[in-house]
Amino acid sequence: MKINGAVISAIFLNLSTVFNKTLADTPVQWNLIASEVPSNGKYNDYQWLADFPGMKEWVGKKQVKKLAGYEYVIVNKSYEATVAVKRDDIEDDQLGIYSTQAQSAGFSAKKWPDSLVFNAVNNGFKSKCYDGKPFFHAGHIVGKNTVSNLGTKKLSIESQAAAMASYGVARTSMMSIKDEEGNPLNVNPDVLLVPPAQADIANALMTTERLKDGEVNIYKGTAKVVVAAWLTDPDAWFLLDTSKPLKPFIYQPRKKPVFVSQTKMDSESVFMEGELRFGAEARGNAGYGHWQLVYASTGKDA
Numbered sequence: 001m002k003i004n005g006a007v008i009s010a011i012f013l014n015l016s017t018v019f020n021k022t023l024a025d026t027p028v029q030w031n032l033i034a035s036e037v038p039s040n041g042k043y044n045d046y047q048w049l050a051d052f053p054g055m056k057e058w059v060g061k062k063q064v065k066k067l068a069g070y071e072y073v074i075v076n077k078s079y080e081a082t083v084a085v086k087r088d089d090i091e092d093d094q095l096g097i098y099s100t101q102a103q104s105a106g107f108s109a110k111k112w113p114d115s116l117v118f119n120a121v122n123n124g125f126k127s128k129c130y131d132g133k134p135f136f137h138a139g140h141i142v143g144k145n146t147v148s149n150l151g152t153k154k155l156s157i158e159s160q161a162a163a164m165a166s167y168g169v170a171r172t173s174m175m176s177i178k179d180e181e182g183n184p185l186n187v188n189p190d191v192l193l194v195p196p197a198q199a200d201i202a203n204a205l206m207t208t209e210r211l212k213d214g215e216v217n218i219y220k221g222t223a224k225v226v227v228a229a230w231l232t233d234p235d236a237w238f239l240l241d242t243s244k245p246l247k248p249f250i251y252q253p254r255k256k257p258v259f260v261s262q263t264k265m266d267s268e269s270v271f272m273e274g275e276l277r278f279g280a281e282a283r284g285n286a287g288y289g290h291w292q293l294v295y296a297s298t299g300k301d302a
Contacts, residue, residue, distance in 0.1 A: 008276070011085075015102040015278055016259045022106030023257065030117040030286075032226050033193060033240055034249035039284065043075040044252055049130040049290060072130035074287040076254040079112060081105050082279035102278070109257030109280040116286035117249050118230030121193070121238065124296060125150075129288040136296035143180035148173070149291050152301035155194070155237045157204050160215035167192070167205060167219055170239045170295040177292050185292055189239045192223040197234035198299075199227045235299030248294040253284040 037044060049072060083101045120127070124135040133140055138148040151170060156162035174187045194202040202225045211217050223239065240248050261278040 012261045012276075012278060015098060016261070018099050018102040019106040019109075019259045019278075019280070022103045023110050026107050026110035028110060028114050029226065029228055029230075030113040030249075030251055033121070033191060033242060033247060034113075034117045034251045034286065035245075035247040035289065036251050036253065037246075039074075039076055039252050039254040041076075041254075043073045046072045046074065046130055046250070046287070046289075072128075072287075074250065074252050074285050076252065076283050076285050079282045079284075080279060081108050082277055084275040084277050086275055098278075105259075105278075105280050109282065112257055112282055113251050113253070113284075113286070114230060116284065117251050118228055120249055120286045120288065121228075122230075122232045124288070124294075125236075125298070127288070129291050131291070135288045135291050136294075137291070140291055142178070143182075145178075147177060147292075149295045151295065151297040152299070153297055154235065154299045154301065155198055155201050155205070155297070157201055157208070157211050157217075159213035160211055160218065163205060163211060163217070163219060166297065167239070170297065171219070171222065174239065174241065174292070174295050187241045187292060188243055189241050189295070190223050191226055191240040191242050193226045193228060193231070193238040193240060195231035195234050195236070196227055196229055198237055199225070202227070202237070233298070237297050237299055239295045241293040244290075244293060246289045248289050248291075250287045250289050251284070252286060253282070255281070255283040257282040 083098065083105060085098055120135075126134050129135040131140060136150045138146075138150045140147045140149065151166070151173075153166035153169065156166050171189050174189050177185050177187050179185055192202050192206065205217070205219055206221060206223060206225050208217050209220065242248070257280045259278065260281050262276060
């Protein structure tokens with residue numbers, strides 16, 4: 001095949017089409033547990049997460065809540081996936097493999113937000129949120145009270161007592177959380193997030209009429225099960241309220257994944273290495289919303 005500008009443009013247009021179709025067709029999970037908060041700069045400042053203003057009777061001046069010196073920013077990072085197209089393959093009309101590579105790049109690009117968000121979940125036992133404490137922690141401060149969104153019990157269907165001590169404690173704890181004035185936050189856990197190792201237990205807890213001890217399953221249908229292979233700890237499990245305007249986790253795109261290509265035959269990469277290049281670029285990050293909307297258990301203490 002004789003290489004010229006028209007041929008190169010046609011090749012990369014085809015690769016771009018394949019990439020974008022895969023990008024559109026690939027399913028994701030991040031949106032089940034995270035909210036998208038776009039970014040227009042190097043970072044977003046989430047100091048406002050510390051504020052839980054509630055409606056009060058308006059007598060005299062309005063009561064303005066101050067943000068008590070909290071500081072929490074999510075800094076954007078750059079990501080890429082690049083494929084080299086050999087000039088010899090173009091000349092020899094051997095381009096079939098690059099269509100598959102374009103599909104792979106599109107798949108990887110679509111899964112990029114998943115990797116960001118679930119990495120935040122995995123790191124939530126040590127990474128800090130807006131109050132300066134790890135997102136999952138036993139010592140969050142609300143007013144004069146200490147509140148925990150961290151447990152250790154193994155998710156269980158062995159008995160009603162075991163289910164109550166694990167899932168039940170998490171659910172009750174979340175639903176009981178109040179704001180600094182003592183008013184309920186109306187947290188309503190609706191997603192049970194588990195790794196594949198706990199899929200069967202979680203699904204049984206949400207669907208069976210009776211538990212292994214024969215007692216009634218009082219938790220049937222109380223949450224949707226989400227099984228995520230991104231979760232790295234086979235014992236940990238998470239209960240979330242995803243019904244609020246801001247979900248427990250944040251996906252912060254600065255530049256969503258796009259197809260990019262280097263197509264000039266007089267470029268240095270062609271002269272030195274005999275390669276043209278294409279791939280994906282993206283910029284963004286993920287982080288934490290309100291810790292009150294999620295409960296995590298390490299699952300280490302049966």
